Amino acid sequence: MRQEFPELPHEAVLIGLDAPDDAAVVTVPPGQVMVHTVDYFTALVDDPFVFAQICLKHCLSDLYAMGATPYTVLATVQIPYATPVKQAEMLYQILAGTHKGLLASGTPLVGGHTVVGPQLALGFACNGVAEPTQLLRKGGMQPGDRLILTQPLGTGTLFAADMQGKAKGRWIEAAIASMLTPNRAAAEIVRAHGATACTDVTGFGLAGHLLEMVRASGVTATINLDTLPVLAGAANTLAAGIISTLQPQNLQAAEFIDPVGIRHPLYPLLFDPQTAGGLLAAVPARQGQSCLAALQRQGYDQAAIVGEVTAAGGPWPLTLKQA
Missing domain, CATH: 3.90.650.10 (PurM-like C-terminal domain)
Structure with missing residues (x-):
């Protein structure tokens, strides 16, 4: 059996993937503003583990460029048509790459959505926080x-x-x-x-x-x-x-x-x-x-x-x- 990826601890996440519900619930630090960005694109490398890390870096960059600190992330994945076993393996590799990429910033993945389509594609909705005067x-x-x-x-x-x-x-x-x-x-x-x-x-x-x-x-x-x-x-x-x-x-x-x-x-x-x-x-x-x-x-x-x-x-x- 594949090991589960431990959820990155984050005291601001009231409802996340440890006890999934219809949506994630996160507290907002007092005096700070929320910074939101999203991006999505098809795979440019064959390795889904590497692709996930590339895509995550690309999507988080908007937050860093704004002077914000990543806070939470949501993923949207399109898995190619294949047998259930192959699809499960590809999704596992995507989640493994995402988990590795998020470890660097300590940012939790709090939810996402998966669909099936003609090719592998991935996107992240990234949410950050910042001091309004430091943007x-x-x-x-x-x-x-x-x-x-x-x-x-x-x-x-x-x-x-x-x-x-x-x-x-x-x-x-x-x-x-x-x-x-x-x-x-x-x-x-x-x-x-x-x-x-x-x-x-x-x-x-x-x-x-x-x-x-x-x-x-x-x-x-x-x-x-x-x-x-x-x-x-x-x-x-x-x-x-x-x-x-x-x-x-x-x-x-x-x-x-x-x-x-x-x-x-x-x-x-x-x-x-x-x-x-x-x-x-x-x-x-x-x-x-x-x-x-x-x-x-x-x-x-x-x-x-x-x-x-x-x-x-x-x-x-x-x-x-x-x-």
């Missing part, structure tokens, strides 16, 4: 702030190549390792260094998410293409013209970007959709190098200062440069 928003960037990207780019092109059988195994292994790296410590570090704004880099790509921050803050920004951190193999697959199916949609952001760097080999990386990506934070200039050093000491080896915030008034919301 990090996309707006708030100030001219002179340094833009720090905590993890490398390239999952979109790499997994597109993998689907075509054109990616090396070591490239995909490195990409998965990056996608499994939690954003919790990175969020704590950028907050400790006075971050003025933050977001997670996911489906819209670096350019799309940065443009959201620029608009919300009423500023412009410059990206140094030569300092972008890149996952192993991503430059190779981009050079071969292999891109994600979401890349053309993300390219719509190019109309707001100075085309001076359009011929740079890493230019397409600006529009590469990320799964379980890192954080993009703006920190005061005086804190930039110390924040970067702290991230790298914590294990975010490829964290980099990728640009800076500039005053509004130029012809382009986002400009590019090369070192």
Whole structure:
């Protein structure tokens, strides 16, 4: 018999999976606000145990980007058509991966829903708490702030190549390792260094998410293409013209970007959709190098200062440069 996953103890959970009811019941800490987010997508790796951890990291990232602490999680799972035995095994692996991913933050899974469909898909509704005065928003960037990207780019092109059988195994292994790296410590570090704004880099790509921050803050920004951190193999697959199916949609952001760097080999990386990506934070200039050093000491080896915030008034919301 399979062992049961022990419910993570959490005094705020009044009714959870230890004694299931029609819904979970959770107390809210006095003086704090609730932060809610949800995401859902189909499997991009064959291993459901690994996929669950990737999906959970991706979904929790919105909370960390907002400066919130994960509080509870609900899961929605679509199991592929198969024999009952195979379905039970896949669900077990999903729950095992979810349990492992939640251990890092001590966040309890308090419920969920399972359906059967043509392919494996998974999503999490993640709930967090935060001090209302400590929330990090996309707006708030100030001219002179340094833009720090905590993890490398390239999952979109790499997994597109993998689907075509054109990616090396070591490239995909490195990409998965990056996608499994939690954003919790990175969020704590950028907050400790006075971050003025933050977001997670996911489906819209670096350019799309940065443009959201620029608009919300009423500023412009410059990206140094030569300092972008890149996952192993991503430059190779981009050079071969292999891109994600979401890349053309993300390219719509190019109309707001100075085309001076359009011929740079890493230019397409600006529009590469990320799964379980890192954080993009703006920190005061005086804190930039110390924040970067702290991230790298914590294990975010490829964290980099990728640009800076500039005053509004130029012809382009986002400009590019090369070192």
